[in-house]
Amino acid sequence: MSTVTDSRTGPLQGVTVIDLTRVLAGPFLTMVLSDLGARVIKVEWPEKGDDARHFGPFVNGESAYFATINRGKESIALNLKDRDDRMVLEKLIGKGDILVENFSAGALDRLGYDWTSLQSINPRLIYAAVSGFGHTGPYKDRPAYDLVVQGMGGVMSLTGSKDMPPVRVGTSIGDITAGMFGLGGVLSALYDRERTGKGMKVDVGMLDCQVAILENAISRYFAESVVPEPLGLRHPSITPFSGLKAKNGEYIIIAVGNDDMFHKFCDTIGRKELSADPRFGSNAARTRHSRSLYSELEKSLEAKSVSDWLEIFENAGIPCGPINSIEQVANDPQVAERNMIVAAQTERGTQFKMPGNPIKLSGYDDPDTRAGPPALDQDREAILQWIMSR
């Protein structure tokens, strides 16, 4: 058995997750459950395992992609079309608390495990299904990927610049937000079970989650019948609230939310006259004249480097920041202090670094090393023993 036990200290200690997920949305969900102390038993197809095991980059032949979202889990390989293996799965379902899958809608039903069957095996089971479009509606049988739901869900129409080709959000937020709303569903179902003694089905669709994160874009559309468009770096209704060019064309983020802060900001860059200019007298006026204002501000900002300005603005209490590269993020002192880069080692000794757990809980450790991702089928014996035990 792996060293998984070491990290199982958290609010979900004692909770067992039967994890049929692959690639990203589902594994992200069960990774957070594991970070919160649950035991996660990953059930994978024999030989090949989770597709993500074959996604680069690789270190010593082991996938860094897989490691990131599967740290701290156990693995057993089961062929869900084989009779004996199905019996093992059913024992797992019988003893587990939560079953998570992110097959396409209906795939688990076709394997013989629809929600009614699952309930008959274990009435306390919480069943979470994360799929592209959810288990109902006209698109339910369509395949989906992160890129597809980013495009269909509207976020892509808000990201980028109007006269440029469209761009995707640089991380897989289609998958990740679905994993996170799935997490909310699973945890609320777990709390519910304390009252009712019964499990629940949680049905989360990636497209739904994209709509949920659109927040005021949807209400703006319905309130004003105006279709929101991509705005590059700037905020639709707060000004100056954007990235602006400093020395050498490097960008600095400035987030000035009200008039007092705007006056302070103008003073700080030596442009007092701008706060007296009627074009910039209120946030609404500044937003109407954002192009002129930003061009005036850049004339002053180009005199100093981003790091010089950051120091000046921080001392003045003006919300600001750099646009960090991944290298800068990975080496940031706050990120380090908050333990947001953690290490995990596989049984073969490969060490990976990856994002930590942002949910910091009093009373529980937040270790900077985590149990590694499992090799395929690594925990078979211990898992088989567990299902045979009382």
Added chain:
Amino acid sequence: MSTVTDSRTGPLQGVTVIDLTRVLAGPFLTMVLSDLGARVIKVEWPEKGDDARHFGPFVNGESAYFATINRGKESIALNLKDRDDRMVLEKLIGKGDILVENFSAGALDRLGYDWTSLQSINPRLIYAAVSGFGHTGPYKDRPAYDLVVQGMGGVMSLTGSKDMPPVRVGTSIGDITAGMFGLGGVLSALYDRERTGKGMKVDVGMLDCQVAILENAISRYFAESVVPEPLGLRHPSITPFSGLKAKNGEYIIIAVGNDDMFHKFCDTIGRKELSADPRFGSNAARTRHSRSLYSELEKSLEAKSVSDWLEIFENAGIPCGPINSIEQVANDPQVAERNMIVAAQTERGTQFKMPGNPIKLSGYDDPDTRAGPPALDQDREAILQWIMSR
């Protein structure tokens, strides 16, 4: 009292949230708690209330922005520097289950409510603090906004195109992901309390959450010492997996994840010879030659409109999709069928439409009308009566 009671059917029924949050990250968290059945009592400063009440667009003088993330909540106005009002807050804390705030770090402490004091008022209280950088570390006292943490946290360095000015992600994912990880913390603490009888402090920093959603960009950096860059629409390691130009320069999303699908795709667009081309013989080869491949594919795709291609690809089972505008999202049949646009009405009769709840739970209704956002101080009498009751 408002009609809030009607919608309070969900796993969190019976749970009371004391909500000191403003604007976005915190209100998003407590909105999901309300959607899941909790009673949310929003405590606002007298006269002005939540800043978001003053953010446009407005309908009949009421903010659509505020409505979207405050539906179904109750409101009481309290001056947290006034002695009598502080006693009311302390009674609320004494009777509540969860306190959520998104002040800057230390602000609630300065009001006299640090974690130790909160515990002495109510040892079962769960206290969730959502702040820019969390409550520890060198940046903890700095102000932050969504735009600032998007820049600092790395997602901006991955979004957009290399030769273009940087762009923000078109929704406030800095705020929203913090609200969602905060939700995970609160719900796991609620489950924990069933075992321990004690509350917990949940400390979530927006910057931490940005790191958490970087997933494989972080592990790629550590595994290969290569700093990931923005890639426009395309996927870093899967090809063809991008948006491509069809007729009239409109984009279509194509997500072809493996060789079999690639062969099918080439057949479907009448370009069988491409699947035989050694440059495109494997995913790795296709990714190396993505520029040539995409240019070849666009030569064929420009013959038909996006909607024609979508029909063809859907029939062939090839994952694809449009890049929808917010208007198209708001009128999409799947979005409607999944109840992802809901309506809520204020006491003054203003009706708003907004994103629904993507967490679909068996056994609980998912109503398409929700209780409206509260007017400032709307529920004072009922809340005062409640704290005086046993």
